[in-house]
Amino acid sequence: MVTITINGKAVQANEGEMLLAAIRRQGIDTPALCHHDAIEPCGSCRLCMVEITKKEWEGWTRSVTSCLYPVEPGLIVSTHTPQLLELRKTILELYLARSSQSEVIQKMAEDYGITHSSFPVIPDGDDCIMCYACTRICEELGCFAISAVDRGHDKKVSGPLRQPPPDCIGCLSCAHICPTGFIKWQDLDSTRTIWERQFELLSCRTCGKRTITRDFAEYLMKKRNLPAAYFELCDDCKRTETAKTMGKIVVAAQEVLK
Amino acid sequence: MKYRFIVDPVLCTGCRTCELACAFSHARNLKQGRSRIYPLTHEKDKYVPVVCLQCDDAACVKSCMFDALRRNEETGAIDLDVARCVKCMACIAACPFGCALVDEVHNEIVKCDLCKGDPACAHFCPSKALRYTKIAVR
Numbered sequence: 001m002v003t004i005t006i007n008g009k010a011v012q013a014n015e016g017e018m019l020l021a022a023i024r025r026q027g028i029d030t031p032a033l034c035h036h037d038a039i040e041p042c043g044s045c046r047l048c049m050v051e052i053t054k055k056e057w058e059g060w061t062r063s064v065t066s067c068l069y070p071v072e073p074g075l076i077v078s079t080h081t082p083q084l085l086e087l088r089k090t091i092l093e094l095y096l097a098r099s100s101q102s103e104v105i106q107k108m109a110e111d112y113g114i115t116h117s118s119f120p121v122i123p124d125g126d127d128c129i130m131c132y133a134c135t136r137i138c139e140e141l142g143c144f145a146i147s148a149v150d151r152g153h154d155k156k157v158s159g160p161l162r163q164p165p166p167d168c169i170g171c172l173s174c175a176h177i178c179p180t181g182f183i184k185w186q187d188l189d190s191t192r193t194i195w196e197r198q199f200e201l202l203s204c205r206t207c208g209k210r211t212i213t214r215d216f217a218e219y220l221m222k223k224r225n226l227p228a229a230y231f232e233l234c235d236d237c238k239r240t241e242t243a244k245t246m247g248k249i250v251v252a253a254q255e256v257l258k
Numbered sequence: 259m260k261y262r263f264i265v266d267p268v269l270c271t272g273c274r275t276c277e278l279a280c281a282f283s284h285a286r287n288l289k290q291g292r293s294r295i296y297p298l299t300h301e302k303d304k305y306v307p308v309v310c311l312q313c314d315d316a317a318c319v320k321s322c323m324f325d326a327l328r329r330n331e332e333t334g335a336i337d338l339d340v341a342r343c344v345k346c347m348a349c350i351a352a353c354p355f356g357c358a359l360v361d362e363v364h365n366e367i368v369k370c371d372l373c374k375g376d377p378a379c380a381h382f383c384p385s386k387a388l389r390y391t392k393i394a395v396r
């Protein structure tokens with residue numbers, strides 16, 4: 001355990017964890033868009049900036065991204081100094097200029113008292129804030145299907161060569177982790193469309209309810225050694241089957257006990 | 259594991275008190291959670307409370323690609339770390355007993371975590387079909 005000071009209060013933090021985790025455990029609201037526990041932090045959204053100092057630094061402070069800064073003994077952290085609030089406001093204004101239609105960013109900006117950006121709003125801006133949460137989660141899966149393509153203004157997240165990604169398995173992890181909900185998908189009948197690619201959805205043998213994509217099921221069978229029989233039914237039908245099987249076991253056991 | 263959750267379908271009367279106890283004990287923001295336990299009937303007047311069996315070699319743990327499902331050594335249950343979950347539905351598709359569920363109200367994946375070592379359903383079961391008892395450690 002490491003003792004650090006957050007907003008004047010001495011708290012205990014686990015060794016090796018990042019500042020953001022320690023701050024959030026104290027119930028202090030630190031905004032962050034690119035952070036998720038399942039992926040490696042990368043500090044791209046810059047909203048979780050905090051001010052750190054130490055006794056021996058003689059009054060000097062540093063502004064760091066708390067999601068990337070490991071806890072150190074004797075660290076003194078401030079999360080809501082006037083400078084930090086100003087910094088966050090500027091970043092949010094930049095986000096508003098880029099993604100003016102995003103509800104998440106509008107809500108976050110409103111919390112900081114910003115209703116419109118003082119930067120020129122990009123007319124054809126989209127909701128993608130280039131945080132790479134989607135590409136990082138895809139790396140975590142071991143698929144590496146999507147990544148950033150091109151440079152500068154044209155940079156965007158897509159499959160290789162702006163084509164539908166051949167390695168994608170249609171698991172929707174990227175769409176669910178996207179902080180602004182920019183990644184769109186559609187489930188129509190037995191096909192799922194994401195990244196301009198179509199996937200076949202498995203359906204329950206008994207009731208016909210759609211479950212996951214065939215590619216995803218095959219991925220789980222191959223990488224995690226799960227039998228194909230597990231993916232034949234939906235969860236409702238599996239519970240009914242379980243009740244039937246257990247009922248049979250109970251009847252058999254009662255006969256044995258007689 | 260010092261305690262074990264026992265499901266005894268012979269004693270189950272199908273009163274569904276466990277379902278209510280589960281939904282209410284997992285309520286948040288004045289909204290009930292989805293029940294993790296399902297008393298299902300397989301034959302007339304015969305009920306089986308279908309609930310997570312906390313398998314030793316669990317398919318949900320194997321299927322989770324982000325280590326969100328982990329065994330809690332204290333309670334013996336497999337706990338879901340909501341902060342790590344990305345709702346890819348792999349555990350729901352993989353569980354052979356259908357005991358990983360989607361809570362549409364709170365928009366998250368849920369499974370039985372034995373209420374952190376004090377199951378509400380066992381407290382409320384009037385016929386003692388659900389029990390949480392101490393067992394001898396072999």
